[in-house]
Amino acid sequence: MRERVYLDWNATAPLRAEVREAMIAAMDVVGNPSSVHSEGRAAKAIVERARAQVARLVGAEDDDVIFVSSATEAAALALAGHRDVDPEKDAPDADGRPWHVSTLANVPQTVISSEIEHDCVAAWRGRWLTLKPWKNGRINWKQVANLTLAEHARVIVAVQAANSETGVLQPVDKFAAALDRTIPRPLLVSDAVQAIGKIAWRFDRSRADMALVSAHKFGGPKGVGALIVKRGLDVAAQLKGGGQEMGRRSGTENVIGIAGFGAAAEAAARDLEAGVWDRVAEFRNILEKTIEARAPETIFVGKDVERLPNTSCMIAPGWKGETQVMAMDLAGFAISAGSACSSGKVRASRVLSAMGYSEAEAASAVRVSLGPTTTEDEVLRFADVWTAACEKHRARAA
Numbered sequence: 001m002r003e004r005v006y007l008d009w010n011a012t013a014p015l016r017a018e019v020r021e022a023m024i025a026a027m028d029v030v031g032n033p034s035s036v037h038s039e040g041r042a043a044k045a046i047v048e049r050a051r052a053q054v055a056r057l058v059g060a061e062d063d064d065v066i067f068v069s070s071a072t073e074a075a076a077l078a079l080a081g082h083r084d085v086d087p088e089k090d091a092p093d094a095d096g097r098p099w100h101v102s103t104l105a106n107v108p109q110t111v112i113s114s115e116i117e118h119d120c121v122a123a124w125r126g127r128w129l130t131l132k133p134w135k136n137g138r139i140n141w142k143q144v145a146n147l148t149l150a151e152h153a154r155v156i157v158a159v160q161a162a163n164s165e166t167g168v169l170q171p172v173d174k175f176a177a178a179l180d181r182t183i184p185r186p187l188l189v190s191d192a193v194q195a196i197g198k199i200a201w202r203f204d205r206s207r208a209d210m211a212l213v214s215a216h217k218f219g220g221p222k223g224v225g226a227l228i229v230k231r232g233l234d235v236a237a238q239l240k241g242g243g244q245e246m247g248r249r250s251g252t253e254n255v256i257g258i259a260g261f262g263a264a265a266e267a268a269a270r271d272l273e274a275g276v277w278d279r280v281a282e283f284r285n286i287l288e289k290t291i292e293a294r295a296p297e298t299i300f301v302g303k304d305v306e307r308l309p310n311t312s313c314m315i316a317p318g319w320k321g322e323t324q325v326m327a328m329d330l331a332g333f334a335i336s337a338g339s340a341c342s343s344g345k346v347r348a349s350r351v352l353s354a355m356g357y358s359e360a361e362a363a364s365a366v367r368v369s370l371g372p373t374t375t376e377d378e379v380l381r382f383a384d385v386w387t388a389a390c391e392k393h394r395a396r397a398a
Helices: 017-027 038-058 071-080 141-146 172-182 255-274 276-294 321-330 350-354 376-397
Strands: 065-068 082-084 109-114 128-131 154-160 187-191 210-214 225-229 233-235 311-315 365-369
Touching (some): 017 255, 038 210, 038 255, 065 071, 071 187, 071 225, 071 233, 141 172, 154 172, 225 233, 255 276, 276 311, 321 376
Parallel strands (some): 109 128, 109 154
Antiparallel strands (some): 065 225, 082 233, 210 225, 311 365
């Protein structure tokens, strides 16, 4: 019996060997990072080394990295409140960062985003203005010119770097330029979770003021993430207490998870430099061309715009996505129907619906996402099994 083939890297990437080793080593460090004795300093050194590793991967300064439990928490921290740092009024800590920061008082906050954001961002949408995407998956940034904002409002714009379901990359620079002409001093929050580790996305070359990061998307452990915050800005701590993470996120740090996060970031940077994801893109293209030749009615979402190198969102009209996922699972392949962050629920993709696909089409989509260890043989085997199952389904439906 052949081994199973894992093609759901956008949901979570397999744990890297060097990450497992770093976490095992961290388990033997007994100290609390906030303690001043030798054992505490050893734990603190693990955290700070990982902070530097993550900062190098994303293109940020070390102390711009706030460790949190997940990208979902990072989104909440970014969107719940922030302010500009006033060096004359904010008492700095030993590292020169403000220790206690609260949200601006009595200033209305407007959040602008799109209809295709991840649930961790979309969940904040109650008071939001939302922008529609085109059918190719790109956000229609020209809509910014038509926005009506409250006078003196502080504007937060939350725009993803890459969509988790379709892999479509957003032209954030064009979006930011449109904002500059329309909105005074907007603050740009970028969900870079799917982009980091797969493409050369860098915080210092983007227009983002804050960015969301998740370790398990590029081979780190689950349950640890980061919010990247540009110098000159800070966030209102949502978890208060001991003042860890430079006063932005209290609670004893997850030293073991953070150690794995750092090791994953270092390995992901090496992969990018080595061009590993170029080979992944080749295999993704082989997959799509093979399926297109045998099942020409298949729709490949976002195929005509820039996408992540590993992601293929496929619509097989009339064949429900959940049925496809179950059929492929029985055949030994792990794929998904949309985002994996909805407690195991399978429903028509709201992302595809927002893009203009019909409800039936949105319910007939699956996502195949490859990784650096995916082989050409695995891709071709999947194409054979999927197209054969598709033909059987169509024969039964005829």
